[in-house]
Amino acid sequence: MKVVRDRLVALGFGKYARADKIVALIPIEENRGSGRRTLVYVEGVDEPLVAGRTEATILRDMVGAESGALELLKELQAQIGQVRPLLKSSIRSEAGLDLDRLSRRISELTGE
Known part of the structure; x- marks a missing residue:
């Protein structure tokens, strides 16, 4: 899969990150619920962002419908x-x- 450069990816609840700056997606397993699905590590941001969308959905948006x-x-x-x-x-x-x-x-x- 190839990440689409300069594409904004919705993380949920008004949070967005550039697809080519996302370096890791980790599903939240404990205390998971509405608004807490995935930890998103973004280049240049010290702490991971908490996304309200699953890692599969975020990844799909990062690469686009090929x-x-x-x-x-x-x-x-x-x-x-x-x-x-x-x-x-x-x-x-x-x-x-x-x-x-x-x-x-x-x-x-x-x-x-």
């Missing part, structure tokens, strides 16, 4: 959502393809 990949993933997820459970089970048994796991992975990647 070649429509994000839209393709969302479309694939919508199509998977239309497959009935019995057919999903059959596909998993016959082809070893777990559509529900794939859909969860897409959610993780898109931050939705």
